[in-house]
Amino acid sequence: MSDVGSSHSIKQESKPKAQPGTPVMEKQSRGLFDRDILRQAAIDAVKKFDPRMQIKNPVMFVVLIGTVITLLESAANPSVFSWSVTVWLALTVLFANFAEAVAEGRGKAQADALRRMRSDTEARRLLPDGTEQKVAAAELAKGDLVICEAGDIIPSDGEITEGIASVDESAITGESAPVIRESGGDRSAVTGGTKVLSDRIVVRITSERGHTFLDRMINLVEGAQRQKTPNEIALTILLAALTIIFLPVVVVLKPFAHFAGADVSVVVQIALLVCLIPTTIGALLSAIGIAGMDRLVQRNVLAMSGRAVEAAGDVQTLLLDKTGTITLGNRMASAFLPVDGHSEEELAGVAQLASLADETPEGRSIVVLAKERFDIRERKLGAEHVFVPFSAQTRMSGINLDGREIRKGATEAIKHWVALQGGDPSVDLDHLAEQVAMSGATPLAVADGPQLLGIIELKDVVKQGIRERFAQMRTLGIRTVMITGDNPLTAAAIAQEAGVDDYLAEATPEAKMALIKAEQEGGKLVAMTGDGTNDAPALAQADVGVAMNSGTTAAKEAGNMVDLDSNPTKLIEVVEIGKQLLITRGALTTFSIANDVAKYFAIIPALFVATYPQLKALNIMRLHSPQTAILSAVIFNALIIVALIPLALRGVRFRPSGASAILRRNLLIYGVGGILAPFLFIKIIDLVITALHAY
């Protein structure tokens, strides 16, 4: 567990990121329609006519077969009408291919960039006898030891067995600040393709060639091993069923028409079939899935499977580490509390002196607070001063200056120090310290020689906007649980301030695991973040386990997502992306089905008006002629795919709110809108065709 003193939270705060409360999709509008991607997608769209690829999508496969039949029919009995239908049916397939190709293209561009990084490096293998051997990175096997020095590219994923180094991981994370990696502990994992900036390390290779993190990342963004997720499979079944049902509906029209003394041509039957089967969602379904994964990649989160992304949308319990997720991760001085009649300013002055050389964030925050409150500036110290660094033995630090011995540290340690100096530890101190602890802060006592001055209150600073974030989670029906190593008192105070629903204090890995299992027993899906090796079992157990990229290999392998920025707050965004993905699918399915109503009103009167002129009454759009009516419906059906590509890639708008509100909104837009919109557009298309005098 990395609750105390984790260092990774500083750098990400400086990164621009989505403000809490704003929907998740601001960022990725960049490159949505990048010119290169579009050009490549146009080429790929044609290649995707390959029936072996089409058969994976039952809806579009039916359209393809229909196109072939109308093509043959048009060749046998050519007419402007049948050729027009054929062309537009082919375009329908093309547009569907194009949607998928655009979605894939964006991943491919990223994969290419990653691939360039993997360009073969040379590794220095350390042989058992201690000698070095130069080998190509490709020849490295799991368990080999390699040496990396400043300037070297780390050849493959591994674990540092010896040494410490600063590593530039910008190739993977996009973060330019170097990170420290050292042997032992939770920061020993290194990633192939990153660069050592200083020092020398020995790395034991932990991945086979082709299975490194980089390889997996390339595969993921390319969607090479994309498998359908459970909801996608379920939806595909529904769409297949809606396709199958319309086959008899259309086929029986022939005998029905015959009985009525009319005839229906094959071309018209196929046109009707294609209009009725859910081509809109069928065409966009895989693009939606790819784009959903892509949205995660845009936020530097790698999901190991689409299943994990979907599970994120289902999460009902979020386990969040306190440090770095809920609080900024560093305790900051928030108040000076003097004892024994000393003034606040006096305490602040001494505390500032004691902290001048203290480069920890806590130390710096004391200097800052002293300056803010009493305008105590950094002083020029005389020659006669010695800094006393913090040590685990003494549990305090300070400065010896002009004969004064100033110390700050844990209350017990300072009391001990004062007693040793012949001073009298005040009883007030204990009382004050307890009060501070109860409020969720940490007390730090300050003494000037035998004189006890008071306490600095170090507060865990709750991240700005996190409370609102949790409130949103609550409206989505997600329970937030704060995990902390703090004692229950402190935990309760911070939980209260941050607005989490529950907390687990003095958490051990076992307690965390037990909590996850208990939630899952109750049918809930649980998400958590973690980075340490001892988090690994819990990460594996959780339905969504987001491992921090700064964490150990064990953690990264146990989780089903890796956050390259190592920013645990992102778990919340991951949940939102998961939800948005499902909503987009549901909304477009509804839209697709609702569209059919208008298409019927276009086509059915057109089919039989010759036999039963009274059916003209059903032609409520007043379309020009039976042929323009059918063609307009077919053209609408094809164009709507193109029109919805941006929506499919971007995802529908998602605002965290209760299920009923979300449903009402989407039903209104995509259900009711889906019924009404085609009436308007089919009419417009009909007017255009008529104006062109094609018929």
Place this chain on the structure above:
Amino acid sequence: MSFAWTLTALVIVLAIIWRFLGKYMASVYEGRVRWASFIERPLYRLLGVDPESEQSWQRYATALVVFSGIAILFTYLMLRLQGYLPFNPQHLPGVTPALAWNTAVSFVTNTNWQSYSGETTMSYLSQMGVLAVQNFVSASVGIAVAVALIRGFSRKGSRTIGNFWVDLVRGILYILLPVSFLAAIVFMAQGALQTLAGPAHIHDVLNGVSQTIPRGPVASQEVIKQFGTNGGGFFNANGADPFENPTGLTNFLSIVLILSIPVALTYTFGKMVGSIRQGVAILTAMTIIFGCWLAIGAIAEHQANPAVTAAGLTHQTSGNMVGKEVRFGDTSSVLYNIASTQTSTGSVNSANDSYNPMGGFATMTGMMLGEVSPGGVGSGLYTILLFAIIAVFIGGLMVGRTPEYLGKKIQASEVKLATLGALVMPITVLILTAVAVSLHSGQVGPLNKGPHGFSEILYTFTSVTNNNGSAFAGINSNTAFYNILESVGFILGRFAIIIPTLALAGTLGAKNVVPASLGTFRTDKPIFVGLLIGVILIVGALTFFPAVSLGPIVEQLTTKKFF
């Protein structure tokens, strides 16, 4: 009683029945009602059934199919052999093979399509001992399937869905028999026939003609015909015959009996899944659809008959009275027929064939929606639950969660089974109709040509596949061709829906329950009711719009207006 009063009374009576019968049925199927255990227990011993041991869905379905198969065989043989069997005062011969087959399958599948006239075809034994028995049994089978599905929702991590034999026996013993017994007495008191004496021969001296008036044990069969949503009348005229439906009270009672179990099962459902509100939501959807179709039918039949108007009779005061009993009038006739067509009962007290086109449209399309408003005994509930699963799936996706219904996740296998169950009916109806209109043997069936003839055929296959059994009439379907083609509809419409439903009960029962939260798509709210109705209407409209356009719609538009 005016129409408004009739409706008010109907709503009040049904509300009471909903509450009490619904709760009682839950107790029956949860095994808490035991007052007839002195018959029940020996019966299990006789059948060799251990009432304590439950079955997996596969074993439940196997038992159901085997039992129904034996029932078909038994019924077939009894009808074929009726000439040699007792209680046959008219000395009616054995039923012909195609008709016996059609009738056997029809009654076992709770359809009660009748290609024959009861009074001239069936002996008293066949009526009482064969067909009426199936009226009880097939109804109990339907309820059993619905209860099994409810158990799938209410259980958690369970491998079993109940015991078919126990559910079958309990349904008959504790629900169908007692109510039928009591209601039959009321019918008899109102003048319905109940006799084993043969037909009465009357000689009208004044006019010098002889008449044979058929009689029989009518009242006992009449009640279960309605209560079990069977619909097979003793006489050909069915609910229009004064011996079956003698008074306004019995007419009202018939409607109540028809709707009782399908309506009350929604309470049973809510009770067993632990939230009455869930049952109310389903009932609301059913009621709204029923109300709309009743309104369409009532408005349509309140119009003058265009054919009569064309014949020069311009002063028709009380709507379209062609094919209706004067004692019921247009509105009560419509109410009866709508109740009967929306419940898979299929008994009629007026001739659908003579309805105005939109009246015929109402009875026909009511069935095309899958008979879910409120549908047949058991079948109405389980079919609407299939639609509910589809609605929940689409709606659930739209709130951003893996969809769940009553805490059960709706995933690939549930979607597969629900769509299979929901789509069997329309596919079967369309294909059978296409076969009939394409072949000569089918084309000669209807008495009318053009759109009306088409409606007659379409109605037939809609009725048989929905296990409704009402006839549009105007079609001679007692031919080998129709008898056999219809039996395909009976079987698919019954078992091809029951088997996926039981499989669904199995997969749902095995699942864990997801606790509801604010992020859950609530299925006890108006928005779900709206979505459910939307799914039912859209599926129905999308599959049948072309066919209906060629039948009643084109007919109606001939009159140059929508009503």
